[in-house]
Amino acid sequence: MATGLLPEYVMPSQSLPAFHGFGLGLRVPHYADFIATQQPVDFVEVISENFMVDGGRPLDIIDRVRERYRVALHGVSMNLGSVDEVDIDYLRRLRALARRVDPLWISDHVSWTGVDGFNSHDLLPLPYTEEALDTLAANVAIAQDVLGRALVLENPSTYLAFADSMMTEAAFLSALCERTGCYLLLDVNNIYVSATNHGLSPDDWLDGLPLERVRQVHLAGHSQGRDMLIDTHDAPVPDPVWQLYARFASRLGHVATMIERDDHIPPLGELLAELQRAREIATSATRRAA
Amino acid sequence: MNLDELQRRFAASVCGTREPGDFDTRGMRVYANNYRGQLVTTLRDIHAKTRLWLGDETFDIQAERYVDAHAPSSWTIDAYGHAFPDMLEAAYPKDPDVSELAWLDGALHQVFGGADAQAIDATALVADDWERIEFVFVPSVRFRRMRSNAVAIWKALAEETMPPASVELKAMGGVRVWRRGLSPQFASMEAHECDCLDLALTGATFGEICQLLGRWHGPGSVAAEAGTLLRAWVGDGLLLRLRQG
Numbered sequence: 299m300a301t302g303l304l305p306e307y308v309m310p311s312q313s314l315p316a317f318h319g320f321g322l323g324l325r326v327p328h329y330a331d332f333i334a335t336q337q338p339v340d341f342v343e344v345i346s347e348n349f350m351v352d353g354g355r356p357l358d359i360i361d362r363v364r365e366r367y368r369v370a371l372h373g374v375s376m377n378l379g380s381v382d383e384v385d386i387d388y389l390r391r392l393r394a395l396a397r398r399v400d401p402l403w404i405s406d407h408v409s410w411t412g413v414d415g416f417n418s419h420d421l422l423p424l425p426y427t428e429e430a431l432d433t434l435a436a437n438v439a440i441a442q443d444v445l446g447r448a449l450v451l452e453n454p455s456t457y458l459a460f461a462d463s464m465m466t467e468a469a470f471l472s473a474l475c476e477r478t479g480c481y482l483l484l485d486v487n488n489i490y491v492s493a494t495n496h497g498l499s500p501d502d503w504l505d506g507l508p509l510e511r512v513r514q515v516h517l518a519g520h521s522q523g524r525d526m527l528i529d530t531h532d533a534p535v536p537d538p539v540w541q542l543y544a545r546f547a548s549r550l551g552h553v554a555t556m557i558e559r560d561d562h563i564p565p566l567g568e569l570l571a572e573l574q575r576a577r578e579i580a581t582s583a584t585r586r587a588a
Numbered sequence: 589m590n591l592d593e594l595q596r597r598f599a600a601s602v603c604g605t606r607e608p609g610d611f612d613t614r615g616m617r618v619y620a621n622n623y624r625g626q627l628v629t630t631l632r633d634i635h636a637k638t639r640l641w642l643g644d645e646t647f648d649i650q651a652e653r654y655v656d657a658h659a660p661s662s663w664t665i666d667a668y669g670h671a672f673p674d675m676l677e678a679a680y681p682k683d684p685d686v687s688e689l690a691w692l693d694g695a696l697h698q699v700f701g702g703a704d705a706q707a708i709d710a711t712a713l714v715a716d717d718w719e720r721i722e723f724v725f726v727p728s729v730r731f732r733r734m735r736s737n738a739v740a741i742w743k744a745l746a747e748e749t750m751p752p753a754s755v756e757l758k759a760m761g762g763v764r765v766w767r768r769g770l771s772p773q774f775a776s777m778e779a780h781e782c783d784c785l786d787l788a789l790t791g792a793t794f795g796e797i798c799q800l801l802g803r804w805h806g807p808g809s810v811a812a813e814a815g816t817l818l819r820a821w822v823g824d825g826l827l828l829r830l831r832q833g
Contacts, residue, residue, distance in 0.1 A: 347663065347664050350664070351701030351702075352702055352703035352704070352706065352727075352772055353701065353702060353703045353704030353705075354699070354701045354702055354767060355700060355701075355770040356698055356700075357701075357704075358770055375664070380595060381591055381595055382655065385663055388663045388698055410595060412599060412661075413592075413595040413596055413599050414596065414599070415658070415661050416599050416603070416659050416661060417660050417661055417663060418599065418602050418619075418623050419617060419627070419660060419665045419668075420602070420622045420626065420628055420659070422595075422598060422599075422602070422619065425591070425594065429590065429591045430591055430734045433591055438823075456615075456620075456700040457612075457614075457615035457616075457618040457619060458611055458612040458614075458615025459612070459615075460594070460611075462589070462594075487767070495615075510659060516730065521617060524617075525614040525617070525618075526614065526615070528618060528781075530590075563831070578620060588610050
């Protein structure tokens, strides 16, 4: 178990500056578009693991993308919530990529992907307990120490809840930020999906959260599964998620926001149009808040 | 239930090796479906030509069998499927083309993100004592012996032309895969090149490789055959440097 490995948590020595802008998740069908022409985005987010390679075209692509855009590194395999210790070799590879890219930040998820060396390659849910918090916080502290920077961590979509949970997801994230100095990536779609699946109100989700720790927002789509909503990220941002974002935007203020599409990737123009809608909502919300 | 036990039981339920009794069945079904779906999709993506050759339905049956038998362990999903050709070889013992296509698909995928290296050109083929020279290959080089015409089938599938019928080769050959610049490459090999490459990759000297060529072609042809081989390896960008053994 990772719990208790460190005598005390190592707080990141530097705070993570806020970055205000609008971006897209960079996906294979759009590599050429982003490299050939300056697209109207303030940053792109890439899946870290796709570029944690020894060489070849992936590194050539990230170098060329970086010439034009600020880049956020978004991982899916850090396995921070696992009772397994965080994989140091993985972190070293990620650190090497970060040195190459000089990212805005490095993000991953408040979840676990496997145990005993097994990797499900999925974002598995944690019970919101003190024990899970201890385990997660210890792994986050190790990761931040190896990477030399504070992490930005995202709320996942969840499809079941644990009877052992003693706190809300927001309280769990707040405690994590407090203990480790990490920051937050709020996926509004994931909030909507999880809240709907668990019969909760998504509007209450931000309550009690340290909003000043939020560094990024994801906007995405989902699909209706047999029994519940599934975080497929394969469709346009649906109206309920836009509406939730509009309600959150005035509370979040200026925060980096992006459209995340992982499957059924449409022509770039469609994603840019969605991003423009996000800009307009954020501008309107900020104006109202002022 | 402590976290350690919870995660072990949860992981077993995701893999399908344990009933989800401790957890909400509807939710666990989503996680189990996500797990299987993603791994099958990965196998499809990596082994695209094998899938074309087998057909979607047959490929998916084999992919599901593989997922049942192989839980992923690497941090990168790109590593999944390393034993898929072996499983196909056992499933189709009389059809070596199937597993050989899968190997070629997998090898081309692996070299895509392999380490960069600057291959030497012919001007670097200078040595005082050729007998004791060893060859250092660019790190992406790998090869497999082939019993079938899988290479010709793969090419036809890639070019979207009618693939040839699978046939068993009269003399076993092979295929080598490497990356030149940013582009994965492959080339068919005759049996003697397979043997020489196998030997060279394990650190044999040029002298030992020439002895092998002598057994294949006779002493009188060694110089010509060795020259042809070296020209091919250098011309294709396989050699990183010469090393004095």
